[in-house]
Amino acid sequence: MHIELQGIRKSFGRTRAxxxxxxxxxxxxxxxxxxxxxxxxxTLLRMMAGICVPDGxxxxxxxxxxxxxxxxLRKRLHFIPDMPLLFPDYxxxxxxxxxxxxxxxxxxxxxxxxxxxxxxxxxxxxxxxTAGQLSRGQMWKVGLACVAAIGPELLxxxxxxxxxxxxxxMGAFRRLALRLVGGGSTVIYTTQMVGMAVDxxxxxxxxxxxxxxxxxxxxxLREYLKREPQGAEHILRGHLPAL
Amino acid sequence: xxxxxxxxxxxxxxxxxxLAGPTGFQKPGFAFWIDLIWRALAFAPLIWLAAMxxxxxYGNDSLIILSQAICAILLMALVRVGMGQVAMSxxxxxxxxxxxxxxxxxxxALTLIRGIILRRFWLxxxxxxxxxxIYLHNPGDPGRFPEFLATLGLLAAIVWAxxxxxxxxxxxxxxxxxxxxxxxxxxxxYFVVMYxxxxxxxxxxxxxxxxxxxxxxxMWIFPPVWVFPGKIGNGGLIxxxxxxxxxxxxxxRWPASAFPNYDRPYDILGAFGxxxxxxxxxxxxxxxxxxxxxxxxxxxPTRPPSNGWVERLIAASIPxxxxxxxxxxxxxxxxxxxxxxxxxxxxxxxxxxxxGKTPNPGEQYRDLVVFVTWAVPSFVFIIGLLSIxxxxxxxxxxxxxxxxxxxxxxTLPIPLRSLLRLTFRITIVRTVIAVAIATPxxxxxxxxxxxxxxxxxxxxxxxxxxxxxxxSVPALISNRLDPHLRRRKGIFxxxxxxxxxxxxxxxxxxxxxxxxxxxxxxxxMGGTAGQYAFLLLPAAIACLVLGGIMSRLxxxxxxxxxxQRRYDWKSKIR
Numbered sequence: 001m002h003i004e005l006q007g008i009r010k011s012f013g014r015t016r017a018x019x020x021x022x023x024x025x026x027x028x029x030x031x032x033x034x035x036x037x038x039x040x041x042x043t044l045l046r047m048m049a050g051i052c053v054p055d056g057x058x059x060x061x062x063x064x065x066x067x068x069x070x071x072x073l074r075k076r077l078h079f080i081p082d083m084p085l086l087f088p089d090y091x092x093x094x095x096x097x098x099x100x101x102x103x104x105x106x107x108x109x110x111x112x113x114x115x116x117x118x119x120x121x122x123x124x125x126x127x128x129x130t131a132g133q134l135s136r137g138q139m140w141k142v143g144l145a146c147v148a149a150i151g152p153e154l155l156x157x158x159x160x161x162x163x164x165x166x167x168x169x170m171g172a173f174r175r176l177a178l179r180l181v182g183g184g185s186t187v188i189y190t191t192q193m194v195g196m197a198v199d200x201x202x203x204x205x206x207x208x209x210x211x212x213x214x215x216x217x218x219x220x221l222r223e224y225l226k227r228e229p230q231g232a233e234h235i236l237r238g239h240l241p242a243l
Numbered sequence: 244x245x246x247x248x249x250x251x252x253x254x255x256x257x258x259x260x261x262l263a264g265p266t267g268f269q270k271p272g273f274a275f276w277i278d279l280i281w282r283a284l285a286f287a288p289l290i291w292l293a294a295m296x297x298x299x300x301y302g303n304d305s306l307i308i309l310s311q312a313i314c315a316i317l318l319m320a321l322v323r324v325g326m327g328q329v330a331m332s333x334x335x336x337x338x339x340x341x342x343x344x345x346x347x348x349x350x351x352a353l354t355l356i357r358g359i360i361l362r363r364f365w366l367x368x369x370x371x372x373x374x375x376x377i378y379l380h381n382p383g384d385p386g387r388f389p390e391f392l393a394t395l396g397l398l399a400a401i402v403w404a405x406x407x408x409x410x411x412x413x414x415x416x417x418x419x420x421x422x423x424x425x426x427x428x429x430x431x432x433y434f435v436v437m438y439x440x441x442x443x444x445x446x447x448x449x450x451x452x453x454x455x456x457x458x459x460x461x462m463w464i465f466p467p468v469w470v471f472p473g474k475i476g477n478g479g480l481i482x483x484x485x486x487x488x489x490x491x492x493x494x495x496r497w498p499a500s501a502f503p504n505y506d507r508p509y510d511i512l513g514a515f516g517x518x519x520x521x522x523x524x525x526x527x528x529x530x531x532x533x534x535x536x537x538x539x540x541x542x543x544p545t546r547p548p549s550n551g552w553v554e555r556l557i558a559a560s561i562p563x564x565x566x567x568x569x570x571x572x573x574x575x576x577x578x579x580x581x582x583x584x585x586x587x588x589x590x591x592x593x594x595x596x597x598x599g600k601t602p603n604p605g606e607q608y609r610d611l612v613v614f615v616t617w618a619v620p621s622f623v624f625i626i627g628l629l630s631i632x633x634x635x636x637x638x639x640x641x642x643x644x645x646x647x648x649x650x651x652x653x654t655l656p657i658p659l660r661s662l663l664r665l666t667f668r669i670t671i672v673r674t675v676i677a678v679a680i681a682t683p684x685x686x687x688x689x690x691x692x693x694x695x696x697x698x699x700x701x702x703x704x705x706x707x708x709x710x711x712x713x714x715s716v717p718a719l720i721s722n723r724l725d726p727h728l729r730r731r732k733g734i735f736x737x738x739x740x741x742x743x744x745x746x747x748x749x750x751x752x753x754x755x756x757x758x759x760x761x762x763x764x765x766x767x768m769g770g771t772a773g774q775y776a777f778l779l780l781p782a783a784i785a786c787l788v789l790g791g792i793m794s795r796l797x798x799x800x801x802x803x804x805x806x807q808r809r810y811d812w813k814s815k816i817r
Binding site (some may be wrong): 068 | 299568569570571637642643644645647651653654655656657658660661731802805806808809810811812813
């Protein structure tokens, strides 16, 4: 999926959440959106999921201007908020099958792949539990199992590394993201942890005061962080390196 | 008991007052008093209805016994309200950690909760007892004023004590609350039948007297009755005083007795009927094994519920493209059992009215009887058959995304149009069933009451109301979406236009309804009156159709605005 953002603007009252934001997302890659609290990362993800709309500028998927009511486009992407939304009264199994049905996906021919995902996320023992009883980390794991069932072309994840998941869950997220990317999908996630973003992404996009401050490949940023011990803070504060 | 130091609080307020500036503190508002007035008003019609019902059927001798029974039932309903408050306060403290998060002992926390419960309940207890005491005595008579005051105090105390005694595990095991409820339900059912048919159902006065004597004895099961006039001097005093003492003693030891449940909230809530599952089930749900993977893989895709004939009809009417959405958001409500129960009720109502003698309670109460005979089934049909609430309300459940709640369905690939289609189909099926049941029912009812012109009118009116209900669905959905949308700048004219569009829709419905009612009556009258039907029929149809078109236009405008990215999804309700 070719994702293009041009001159995106979004204000909430007098607060500018995003301002003249341009981004061309390289296909089949993992992109980390990095920024301080309130930089506009989550607003950008919500906009890409169609929940909020830009005041100005364009967001296009495969050169088509996106709005949430276009189901052919909407079914190609999936959004996991910082607290994954599940049907609280349904069991985990019912939740996953409901998500798959809503995205028009079935499990035929994907049993092995999906079993791996269940094993990796540790969701298998939770299958008969009601989603409303799960802890935050467990809900994230179920959210990841839903992603595995859906197999979206674009995965938008809000703060997966601050999700309350244990190391197994975060490992499952990484493997799932890489598997999606391997299949030609794009994964965009937000984080405030620069080191984590550099370690696990192909590109890092730094957002500062609602503007794109930098888009760099992880390899060069990794080099910078090795050279500069305070590099992560510098990046967040806007003292950007010349790469 | 207070956790804080009042002097510190005063000092804090003194400092804050200095800092608050010339405008001072914000005013607390009238919410508390408005709530209080609302509660008091809610009670008034109940008592009035009960009194009217008794007066309509019985002579003065029976009135005393039956009115007392109804007063007792009302007071026991007040106890039920109090039980809900106890459960809610306990839930707040235990579940949400309000008090558990403070460095205080569990017993101190429960003492605080008890204080909150009692403070919240004393006013409803007094307010509920006041009209009953007024009804039982005549405070306007100076000679009876002390009796009135004593009854008021005793009633409030006994209601309060009952709430305290219910907390006893023994009372819970004896199922005393259930016994009270069932006795109350049976008595109410008896009163309704008596009210409708009066002396004609139980003709021999001896049988009636025996029945009244039985009710008089049964009433002793309700504690408030012990302090009613005529009872307190006939053996009611000792049980009443003992009950009040026991209740207050139980309130005193409540923190200690409730403490073992402080970290086990499900146990105590079970006593109030709030817990569907046992604690063990909730805390240690059945663990599944990795084998469950195969269960999910072999699970069919989610389908709308199809456990009854109404559900099957609804499922059959839903287009294939919307089945998954219906499966996700159509709650497993008991459409079929509701429809069956309503049909059963209709049959019983007709049988009773058909085989019983025509109600003739006297001229002065005739209107009331006719009103009840028609209003009760209308109410039952509306509640049992029509989808008053949005059948897909879960789709609009606000869910937090970051700090911003959004309707659940917006995070999923579900188009708004799909929600409209589903709501539309569900409404159509349920309305058609409602019309199919209600039309013959009311026609038969009109026949029993020998009102042929009304019967003829019903044939036209009920389907018209059904059609109007179906046509209004798009406007209702647009209206329901309103709290979930945040308008962007520059669309004020559009908002104004759509808001104003609702006014003509309302007018069209009203004009159409008036024309429809007029049409139905002229149709029934026949003769010269029938000629007006030629004017009224097109008027009614035109209003109905125009209203439907405008309702749909309203939705389409909203949908187009969404497509043009004029709104953000943001629920106002968290």
